[in-house]
Amino acid sequence: MNWEGWLLTFGQIVLVLGFSPFLVGLIKKVKAHLQCRQGASMFQPYADLTKLFRKEVVYSETASWIFTVTPYILFSSTLAASLLIPTIFTPLPLNFAGNIVALVYLLALGTFFLILAGMDAGSAFGGMGSSREALIASLTEPALLLSLFAVAMTSGSANLSTIVYKTALLQDIVLDPPPHLMALVALWMVTAAETGRVPVDNPATHLELTMIHEAMILEYSGRYLALVEWAAGMKLMIFLSLVANLFAPWGIATNVSPGALGMGLVVYLGKIMGLAVIIAFLESMLAKLRLFRVTEFLGVAFILSVLAVVFFYILRVE
Amino acid sequence: MSNLQITIGSQLVNLCSVLLLLTCFGIIAQRRLLACVDLFAIQSMFLAVMAALVAYLTDIHHIYVAAVLTIVIKVIILPRILKQVVRRLDVKRELALYVNIPTGLLICGALVILAFFITQPIVHLGFLLTRDSLAIALAIILIGFFIMVSRVKAITQVIGFLVMENGLFLGATAAAYGMPLIVELGIFFDVLVAGLIVGIYANQIQDTFSSVDTSHLKNLKE
Numbered sequence: 264m265n266w267e268g269w270l271l272t273f274g275q276i277v278l279v280l281g282f283s284p285f286l287v288g289l290i291k292k293v294k295a296h297l298q299c300r301q302g303a304s305m306f307q308p309y310a311d312l313t314k315l316f317r318k319e320v321v322y323s324e325t326a327s328w329i330f331t332v333t334p335y336i337l338f339s340s341t342l343a344a345s346l347l348i349p350t351i352f353t354p355l356p357l358n359f360a361g362n363i364v365a366l367v368y369l370l371a372l373g374t375f376f377l378i379l380a381g382m383d384a385g386s387a388f389g390g391m392g393s394s395r396e397a398l399i400a401s402l403t404e405p406a407l408l409l410s411l412f413a414v415a416m417t418s419g420s421a422n423l424s425t426i427v428y429k430t431a432l433l434q435d436i437v438l439d440p441p442p443h444l445m446a447l448v449a450l451w452m453v454t455a456a457e458t459g460r461v462p463v464d465n466p467a468t469h470l471e472l473t474m475i476h477e478a479m480i481l482e483y484s485g486r487y488l489a490l491v492e493w494a495a496g497m498k499l500m501i502f503l504s505l506v507a508n509l510f511a512p513w514g515i516a517t518n519v520s521p522g523a524l525g526m527g528l529v530v531y532l533g534k535i536m537g538l539a540v541i542i543a544f545l546e547s548m549l550a551k552l553r554l555f556r557v558t559e560f561l562g563v564a565f566i567l568s569v570l571a572v573v574f575f576y577i578l579r580v581e
Numbered sequence: 582m583s584n585l586q587i588t589i590g591s592q593l594v595n596l597c598s599v600l601l602l603l604t605c606f607g608i609i610a611q612r613r614l615l616a617c618v619d620l621f622a623i624q625s626m627f628l629a630v631m632a633a634l635v636a637y638l639t640d641i642h643h644i645y646v647a648a649v650l651t652i653v654i655k656v657i658i659l660p661r662i663l664k665q666v667v668r669r670l671d672v673k674r675e676l677a678l679y680v681n682i683p684t685g686l687l688i689c690g691a692l693v694i695l696a697f698f699i700t701q702p703i704v705h706l707g708f709l710l711t712r713d714s715l716a717i718a719l720a721i722i723l724i725g726f727f728i729m730v731s732r733v734k735a736i737t738q739v740i741g742f743l744v745m746e747n748g749l750f751l752g753a754t755a756a757a758y759g760m761p762l763i764v765e766l767g768i769f770f771d772v773l774v775a776g777l778i779v780g781i782y783a784n785q786i787q788d789t790f791s792s793v794d795t796s797h798l799k800n801l802k803e
Contacts, residue, residue: 438592439592439595440592440595440596441595441596441599444596444599445599445603558683559610559682559683559686562610562682562683562686562687563606563610563686565686566606566686566687566689566690567603567606569690570602570606570690570693573693573694573697574599576697577697577713577716577717578595578713
């Protein structure tokens with residue numbers, strides 16, 4: 264890898280680490296405005312993280328090593344997954360390192376350990392959250408994979424950077440809108456489920472009985488909680504980047520000239536902030552689904568992604 | 582008409598037929614009856630847009646008439662009748678289903694694949710710009726049939742029937758640029774009358790059994 268490659272990889276890490284708390288803050292701020300409240304500052308999550316890193320960690324008596332390593336595994340696997348996603352530049356220098364399958368299972372690794380940690384601490388709510396998260400994760404995984412495959416098929420490559428590169432230049436790809444459209448809707452529904460958003464989960468809830476993600480991390484405190492929350496923010500950013508750059512990559516830098524990179528940065532930040540605002544609007548309009556209705560919601564996402572793959576063939580009969 | 586226009590036009594036709602299919606899945610996933618009626622109206626809207634596009638691309642004028650009739654009858658009149666029935670009967674949700682919603686969705690997904698495999702050998706022979714929609718039309722007919730079979734309430738069964746009819750219209754347009762105008766007119770009149778009759782029929786079921794659950798009709802046998 265040449266020095267530009269290293270620099271871009273480093274820049275990507277800084278961007279994901281630095282910008283993800285802001286996205287969380289932005290969603291909270293927009294939601295507060297929609298509820299006619301002033302709301303906390305958009306930079307509040309940074310202050311929260313700093314505070315949490317300085318606090319002492321409290322362990323449960325039943326906690327084993329799983330409880331201690333989970334935040335690190337979750338944080339590092341999410342960060343590794345974020346390095347596979349083109350944000351402001353494509354193709355990424357780490358393109359060779361993994362494709363969409365690697366991305367999905369890097370994220371699943373973090374989820375798996377979080378589920379274990381939820382049960383490890385011995386609290387009743389943790390186990391409940393873990394069982395719910397396992398249900399949701401098992402339903403989102405096929406839908407996520409298939410919707411990514413549908414997009415991959417249109418460009419003939421499973422590497423995210425290659426897909427985004429070809430789509431950005433409209434080069435060697437299949438331009439039928441239906442598979443893209445269905446994969447987009449499916450991916451958006453999966454995003455809501457995976458990042459613990461309304462209508463699947465409510466990130467702002469204080470009621471343990473309705474929690475999913477929050478229930479699993481109920482026993483975490485101090486720097487561990489900071490890592491888990493930071494990872495959740497990064498996961499949100501990963502999914503928003505996927506939606507933005509797989510389906511509308513235009514504006515992304517395809518060469519390393521400073522002008523293209525600057526333009527890529529501005530367009531990218533605009534796109535994901537726009538998506539974050541849409542999430543805030545949807546969260547204000549929708550109510551959380553009952554847990555047993557979530558299977559129907561994710562069933563629709565799964566069927567849409569299956570159809571996206573099938574339609575790639577239906578519309579290509581020659 | 583230029584080649585590019587035809588390519589874009591046929592992609593738009595495909596897009597409309599896919600949206601038609603997606604509204605079918607919306608109806609399967611939806612329990613609220615009023616929302617089902619709205620989805621049917623939206624589906625008919627897409628059908629009218631598709632018909633108008635085909636009419637524009639092929640310069641066959643009688644399809645415009647069919648498109649306008651679709652809007653008048655299936656987007657405005659029938660949904661209004663169905664909504665009145667729903668309000669009068671005061672049934673808002675389909676609670677008991679023969680097949681639960683995730684399974685229903687999976688079955689419909691399988692039906693789409695089935696329709697695709699059935700039409701695949703025929704579609705190769707076609708030369709019309711709408712030929713890709715044939716698989717989708719068959720899928721919509723099968724799903725409409727599935728809605729009729731799997732739902733309990735009279736109103737959702739009517740919606741299933743109307744969805745099937747939409748599928749037939751799409752199929753006729755896809756395979757042969759629409760049926761002759763006189764046949765189209767006959768079908769529209771039939772659909773309208775069917776909607777009216779079923780409205781009255783649902784009221785009768787409600788008065789007899791105090792519910793629009795069609796499974797009660799089994800009690801009618803001697």
